[in-house]
Amino acid sequence: MPALSQIEARFLREKPFQGLRVAVSVHLEAKTANLGYVLQQGGAEVYLTGSNPLSTQDDVAAGLASMGVETFGIHGASPEEYQQHLTETLKCHPHLVIDDGGDLVHLLHTTRKDALENLIGGSEETTTGVYRLRQLANENKLLFPMLAVNNSQCKFLFDNRYGTGQSVWDGIIRSTNLTVTGKTVVVAGYGWCGKGVAMRAKGLGAHVIVTEVDPIKAIEAVFDGFDVKPMVEAAPYGDYFVTVTGDIHVINKDAFLAMKDGAICANAGHFDVEVNKEDLRKNIEGYVLPDGRTIYLMAEGRLVNLAAGDGHPAEIMDLSFAMQALAADYICRHEKELKPGLYVLPHELDVKVAQIKLSSMGYSIDSLTEEQKAYLGLK
Ligand code: NAI
Secondary structure, three states, X not given: OHHHHHXXXXXXXXXXXXXXXXXEEOOOOHHHHHHHHHHHHOOOEEEEEOOOOOOOOHHHHHHHHHOOOEEEOOXXXXXXXXXXXXXXXXXXXXXXXXXXXXXXXHHHHOOOHHHHOOOOXXXXXXXXXXHHHHHHHHOOOOOOEEXXXXXXXXXXXHHHHHHHHHHHHHHHHHHHOOOOOOOEEEEEOOOHHHHHHHHHHHHOOOEEEEEOOOHHHHXXXXXXXXXXXXXXXXXXXXXXXXXXXXXXXXEOHHHHHHOOOOEEXXXXXXXXXXXXXXXXXXXXXXXXXXXOOEEXXXXXXXXXXXXXXXXXXXXXXXXXXXXXXXXXXXXXXXXXXXXXXXXXXXXXXXXXXXXHHHHHOOOOOOOOOHHHHHHOOOO
């Protein structure tokens, strides 16, 4: 993770988080461990928990604990244990929070308001967490400044699209040991993640059908060469169904009843609400249809790339976590100016991370000449 390593080198020299406690709730796997380590190198006391009960990797949690990072989490935690781990993480009364999906921030607005006393602000890693923050901000209920790191270009363009695109198929392939080529894949949602999942499915040889609710995204999918249909019409064709909408109940009873025998459903959206499990349980006993067809739901409907795989590749998380590290630094530097609310990081930080990443990958690019800047009206 060369971009993050460069930031780490600066943090080591400058110690921007000296004396500060940082509570982190992000999928507890190897790349997150590196983020925790980098914050620690910057002087922070780090308290870390997962952001999903099935994505925690116990060996990584143990490794972090041995490095002096207070770590809370266990793979397969029950909903109660998961809440308990979040709560434990906030017992440090943090100065900064790094959240992934909004569960930590939710606690700070409800049952753990006592842990707000030192809080300067925080940052959010994913689209669903940003939706939740936006709802709070729109109602003027957000109690501290939060940076939507998800909305930085160096995050969503690469993590959501290429990270999810690759790791979803890695998780599905390694768990099912089935081919993708020659199959029909139904991708629900053609946002940044959906584009990646559909693109990689096509590359693996699948026929791809996209379902959408946004007509503009649907046209994009058509022009990218995909078939577009409502879910219930796509259902009879799909061998694999992947939901990545951030929405609720995207695959329901009507679609399940129209699916082929052996259809595989997987979710890559943040919460396990996209495939309607209640409809599966109620209407399809043991996920076997009344006529004997079977429908498989991977990883209990939780993010398949993290619950059945190792999440995004390190090269991708290098960009996301470089932005997270810079976000933590930014909040400390701008503590006095930032009022409670939802912010995006300045574009210059995206450009800076992209420059480090490009050069670490061995690429260089042109720069605008003075003449070109004048021609483009940039000075
Ligand atoms: P996005 O906002 O770019 O795209 C979501 C798309 O789903 C939109 O185009 C929207 O119109 C569409 N949609 C909403 N309801 C729908 C429905 N009922 N049927 C069909 N389409 C529908 O969001 P993004 O960034 O692609 O994120 C999607 C989800 O994936 C979020 O929950 C996010 O937190 C999560 N995520 C998961 C990752 C992973 O590693 N598995 C990585 C990054 C994000």
